[in-house]
Amino acid sequence: MTTLFNQPLNVINVGIALFSDDLKKQHVPVTQLDWAPPGQGNMQIVEALDQLAAEPLAEKIAAANKIALERIIQSHPVLVGYDQAINVVPGMTRTTILHAGPPVSWENMCGAMKGAVTGALVF
Structure with missing residues (x-):
């Protein structure tokens, strides 16, 4: 155990990224493993x-x-037609944002998704 800290550390952090963030600030090589309990x-x-x-x-x-x-x-998919989403997606309005997940309100969106939506609105 005494030799552990006498050599360069290569850390794998499992779970909360807060720990890996602090190590990165100290220039310690760290791999963040995105994990949560089943x-x-x-x-x-x-x-x-x-x-x-x-x-x-x-x-x-x-x-x-x-x-x-x-x-x-x-299967042999065939295009049978296309239209604007607002004309074919039930319940869609001019302010609806489509994304690759279940419906979610602005209040319940994670920061990354809010950033993506904001970016889409700007561009």
Whole structure:
């Protein structure tokens, strides 16, 4: 243990980025691993995930995924039309911002998403 700090450190930080941020400020090489406990620590979610990963569900899920992937690969998509989103997306208004996630209000958006929306509005 006494030799540990007598050599250059290469740190892997798991979880909260606050620790890696402080190390970076001290010019310590650090790799940030984005990790959170399964189900964010919610035991009901963990139990549900465990059930999905266990037999017989895991085998059924794998078989269904295989069929779904085969159908995607074997498909022949054809463009049948196009229009402005406001004309075809139910509930869309002139102030609706589309993104690759579920509906979310401005108050509940993370900082990165707020920045992306703000940038989209500017440009």
